[in-house]
Amino acid sequence: MKAALLALVAVLMAFACVVPRASADTQAATHPVSTPAPATRQVLVMLRMPSPHFRPDGAYGGGYTEDGTRAARRRVARDLAATYGLRVVDDWPMPAIGIDCFLMEDTGTGPVDRLLDTLAHDSRVAWAQAIQDYHGLADGDPLLPVQPATHAWQLPALHRASTGRGVTVAVIDSGVDANHPDLDGQIKLRRNFVDAYPDGAEAHGTAVAGIIAAREGNGLGIAGIAPGAKLLALRACWETAGPPARCNSFTLGKAINFALMSDARVINMSLGGPRDRLLETLLDAALARGVTLVGAADPAQPDGGFPASHPGVIAVASDTQRAPPPGSLRAPGTDVPTSLPGARFGLVSGSSYASAHVAGLAALVLELRPGTTPARLRADLDGGARIVPAALASGAGQAGSIDACAAVARAAGACFCLCPSTTTTASLPSPRPPH
Structure with missing residues (x-):
């Protein structure tokens, strides 16, 4: 089964990888040259073609693309345009239905419906109609079926309750x-706090950002856990040939400070290292301001490492980690499809990406209950945790796998999916008012 899913991902990624990367100039242009003019004043005017003259040879197709009456129909179209205040924009012969279709633009200001009625009563016109708009009906996000959160967290059902709208999440990465x-339109602002290494798009930060807030229903890639949230993309780390990303106290300190000054509600830190006084002081200040802090648990450290082990930080381990630190929560972190630089997609694994899932889930809760304190939010996640058999078998029974449905149901006061911990809405506590 896993092999089949991986094969599906490979096919879908091959398709997704051909998406061209938009340049900064293209994104800055409000109305690209290729964008068609609004069609609200445009109409289609149909003129009849003469009946085809049958010629008994196999090469005859019955078409009139270059027939001798084409010029006459164009003269009729120009006369109609002059009579009714129109401008001929384009035309296309359609011999399969025996008409020549003329696209015309109304240069007046009167009701278009009245113009169409007038044209319909002109004997030279087969019929006239307004331009209609249509949209494709493809599934919204091709990689959504293979996202772990789609099944483990019932992500589409969660999005019926909340998308994280109005919540700002700082991605310090x-x-x-x-x-x-x-990620187009998902980033509120981007700042670089690393002076020693050139700025640029990097894999770790782009993958984390995609898991948190990738656009939903745009016809490509994945759906973020909180697609309605806005991101502060704060570059405090840089990528080298060694670890996925490297940071230091100074760059991290500048980024955390900026997040606090920019009213971030959630700060995600998919990183780990030694304790640091500057960073501890900043994290305490963030908690005092009611900011939810989410950190990736370092599997090489018994306590999860710093900042995950700092009091008040929600420590998150990957769902497949055999012995997660005491007090940490489990979230999807294995073979997770997500965004990569250059309009690409790929699979990632690790507690960095499990942490990103919980940062997105925190945004879902905060949209529903904006006044939720970090301690209350952690309690909601903890209360919705299930002890998974794998954790019990490894002796790590204190680590729970988050029941995202139950956590969102508590915030919403209603269940939007199959909530194992809350089978009836009557058992759910009413959401607390903001405080």
């Missing part, structure tokens, strides 16, 4: 590709 099509 390596550089985020702001031009990625699945």
